[in-house]
Amino acid sequence: MxxxxxxxxxxxxxxxxxxxxxxxxxxxxxxxxxxxxxxxxxxxxxxxxxxxxxxxxxxxxxxxxxxxxxxxVEVTPPEFDGEIIVALESDGLESSYLVARWDQDAFFDDDELDPLEDYQVAEKLKATHLLCHTCLYQR
Structure with a gap:
């Protein structure tokens, strides 16, 4: 190319x-x-x-x-068992972020062989424009 x-x-x-x-x-x-x-x-x-x-x-x-x-093709959605805690956090400078946290094993899918490791956020339901893709990491 x-x-x-x-x-x-x-x-x-x-x-x-x-x-x-x-x-x-x-x-x-x-x-x-x-x-x-x-x-x-x-x-x-x-x-x-x-x-x-x-x-x-x-x-x-x-x-x-x-x-x-x-x-x-796998059409069954993951399941959630737990609590999501959402908080507005600051980076100490000028920016603030909306942060969501949940237990590592709160999302699960019995049809998946691999653990669920990432998510995507859309501006509206079934949107084709997705916000930045973010990998989940354990802290």
Missing amino acids: DAESGIFDYEVGLSSVPSGLMPDILQFSSTKSHPTFLTYHPNLGEGVEFYIVIKAINRASLITFELVGPVI
């Missing part, structure tokens, strides 16, 4: 196999230079495994592919 030309567009496809250059579930679809992609496919139900294929195209028309996966 030509680093000087910058990314012009992304195209996203879905594939049943990790080869990726010719997605067979969902053919490549342009994001129209947007940083997000939202789609629906009726054959991607619970437990289905697939790969996301991202094609980056720069202004010099050079193309790079990236394969993500396998992704497994």
Whole structure:
């Protein structure tokens, strides 16, 4: 990829196999230079495994592919058993932050093999614009 030309567009496809250059579930679809992609496919139900294929195209028309996966559709939400404590805290300078804390094992998902380690915050329910992604670390 030509680093000087910058990314012009992304195209996203879905594939049943990790080869990726010719997605067979969902053919490549342009994001129209947007940083997000939202789609629906009726054959991607619970437990289905697939790969996301991202094609980056720069202004010099050079193309790079990236394969993500396998992704497994899992529709059951995590459960919460505990208490969330929210407080306004200051950094000691000029900024204040709204901080939420809960016990490490308060969120759980019996369908997940790995522990829940991160979260995302959206400005409204089912929003496609998410605020900064934050990893959870134990202090």
